[in-house]
Amino acid sequence: MSRSRVVVSLLAVLMAIVLQTTVFAPGRIQPLGVAPALVTLVVIAVSTQVEAEYLLLIGFTAGVLMDLIGSGTIGLWAMTLTAVAYVAGRLKRRFPDGPVYIAGTVFGLTVASQFLYVVLGTLFGQGTITEPGVFRKVLLPGVWNLILTVPVFWLLGKAFKTKRSGWAV
Amino acid sequence: MFSSSGRRVDRVTIVFLSLMAIGFIIATIDVRSSGDGVSEVFREGTQSIFTPLQQGVDFVTRPVIGFVDGVANFAGLRDENDRLEDRVRELEAQVRATEALEEKVMQLEAINGLEVPGELASATARVFSAGPSAFDNVRYLDKGSNDGIVKGQAVVDEDGLVGRVVLVSANAARIRLITDPAVSVGVRVLSTNEIGIVTGRGDGPLRLEMFRAKEAVNEDDRVVTDGSRFPPGIAVGTVRRTAVADVGFVLRGQVDPAAHLSEIDYVKVIIGWSPIDSALEENEDQTTTTTQPTTTTTDGDG
Numbered sequence: 001m002s003r004s005r006v007v008v009s010l011l012a013v014l015m016a017i018v019l020q021t022t023v024f025a026p027g028r029i030q031p032l033g034v035a036p037a038l039v040t041l042v043v044i045a046v047s048t049q050v051e052a053e054y055l056l057l058i059g060f061t062a063g064v065l066m067d068l069i070g071s072g073t074i075g076l077w078a079m080t081l082t083a084v085a086y087v088a089g090r091l092k093r094r095f096p097d098g099p100v101y102i103a104g105t106v107f108g109l110t111v112a113s114q115f116l117y118v119v120l121g122t123l124f125g126q127g128t129i130t131e132p133g134v135f136r137k138v139l140l141p142g143v144w145n146l147i148l149t150v151p152v153f154w155l156l157g158k159a160f161k162t163k164r165s166g167w168a169v
Numbered sequence: 170m171f172s173s174s175g176r177r178v179d180r181v182t183i184v185f186l187s188l189m190a191i192g193f194i195i196a197t198i199d200v201r202s203s204g205d206g207v208s209e210v211f212r213e214g215t216q217s218i219f220t221p222l223q224q225g226v227d228f229v230t231r232p233v234i235g236f237v238d239g240v241a242n243f244a245g246l247r248d249e250n251d252r253l254e255d256r257v258r259e260l261e262a263q264v265r266a267t268e269a270l271e272e273k274v275m276q277l278e279a280i281n282g283l284e285v286p287g288e289l290a291s292a293t294a295r296v297f298s299a300g301p302s303a304f305d306n307v308r309y310l311d312k313g314s315n316d317g318i319v320k321g322q323a324v325v326d327e328d329g330l331v332g333r334v335v336l337v338s339a340n341a342a343r344i345r346l347i348t349d350p351a352v353s354v355g356v357r358v359l360s361t362n363e364i365g366i367v368t369g370r371g372d373g374p375l376r377l378e379m380f381r382a383k384e385a386v387n388e389d390d391r392v393v394t395d396g397s398r399f400p401p402g403i404a405v406g407t408v409r410r411t412a413v414a415d416v417g418f419v420l421r422g423q424v425d426p427a428a429h430l431s432e433i434d435y436v437k438v439i440i441g442w443s444p445i446d447s448a449l450e451e452n453e454d455q456t457t458t459t460t461q462p463t464t465t466t467t468d469g470d471g
Binding site: 014017018019020021022023025026027028029030033034035037039052053056057060063064065066068069070071072073074075076077078079082083086089114117118120121124125126127128130131132133137141 | 180181182184185188189191192193194195196197199200208211212215216219222223226227230234296297298299300301302303304305306307309345349350351370371372373374430431432433434
């Protein structure tokens with residue numbers, strides 16, 4: 001495992017969080033009032049580039065950072081994105097099967113992660129499941145992530161390729 | 170590695186389960202500490218790392234997004250303009266009526282010797298980022314303790330109460346919106362003068378609870394802060410639909426927030442008011458009020 005791949009993955013996660021909290025913040029780009037789940041998409045996208053154990057750690061780190069920036073209980077996004085990383089690590093072997101498979105994985109995992117967060121939030125007393133418009137918040141990020149799949153996978157592919165030819169360890 | 174049933178459990182699954190267990194423990198600790206203590210320190214540290222990055226990206230992308238947004242909404246702008254022109258005419262008429270009323274109130278206050286509360290000191294700040302998911306109800310402001318902002322202060326915009334400050338660094342502050350389930354605000358219904366509490370529900374209307382309400386709340390009744398935690402009289406919202414309190418039961422209703430929380434940009438943090446000062450002032454007033462008649466009586470007797 002190249003260390004540079006993990007570093008690039010963490011930088012991608014960091015960038016995704018910054019974009020998520022600025023460009024995709026309320027009052028900016030939020031079609032139908034809900035933003036894409038960019039960090040979840042990045043975790044799925046890097047699954048093709050790093051080994052499963054590292055992917056789990058990247059997912060967990062991304063989740064902890066999201067928890068610390070957000071308003072919910074710390075640990076909930078950490079658990080959610082670790083689960084996303086685990087499943088993505090299992091499914092990535094099928095990614096070469098075709099774009100439909102990747103699209104299905106992105107949509108399914110995004111919606112599942114939003115739903116898992118709602119369940120965990122409710123279990124930890126945040127009452128997330130009773131929030132108005134909860135179904136919209138669970139389903140729409142999946143749709144937006146589906147649209148962003150091509151540019152994000154392409155950009156990350158480029159970034160990893162650059163590092164491979166540049167300073168691979 | 171083998172499980173009790175003899176099936177092989179791979180290393181990835183063990184790492185996964187370990188991380189899930191760590192996440193669960195962290196969440197439990199955070200819930201137990203109510204978000205204070207160590208978690209607050211970590212939040213503060215993380216925010217100080219992200220703030221310059223977020224402010225940089227916000228600075229670069231804001232004009233572009235504004236332009237794209239403007240182009241996208243061009244078709245709807247003409248209708249919106251007509252609607253706003255009508256609304257301006259309507260409001261101008263209301264302003265004229267209000268000015269007459271203000272004059273009347275000032276005269277009455279002068280007669281009764283009441284003090285008109287001055288404008289509270291405030292710091293104007295801009296929202297530069299938000300929480301990372303649709304379930305977060307936080308915003309980050311580009312002003313912090315250097316501008317006199319401290320934890321607990323009220324944040325308002327031109328429409329009403331937006332939220333309260335929960336974390337402050339030198340040049341940034343984090344606010345929780347009134348729609349956050351962790352935020353409760355003491356309120357007064359203007360039409361009945363009765364008090365209650367509104368609590369966020371994550372999104373949409375706020376939950377109104379009035380424990381000693383004798384009268385009903387009606388649709389479109391205005392709800393303002395009661396002065397217990399935030400300065401009194403700040404618009405919180407309007408009652409969504411009429412609700413009645415059954416005898417011995419809590420009156421429950423819904424309040425639409427006055428502030429358009431999905432569109433906030435510039436806000437004001439009220440730095441010139443604290444509930445402690447207010448309570449002290451009230452105590453002083455009470456002492457003065459109770460002392461004055463005695464003095465008068467003594468003088469009279471004398």
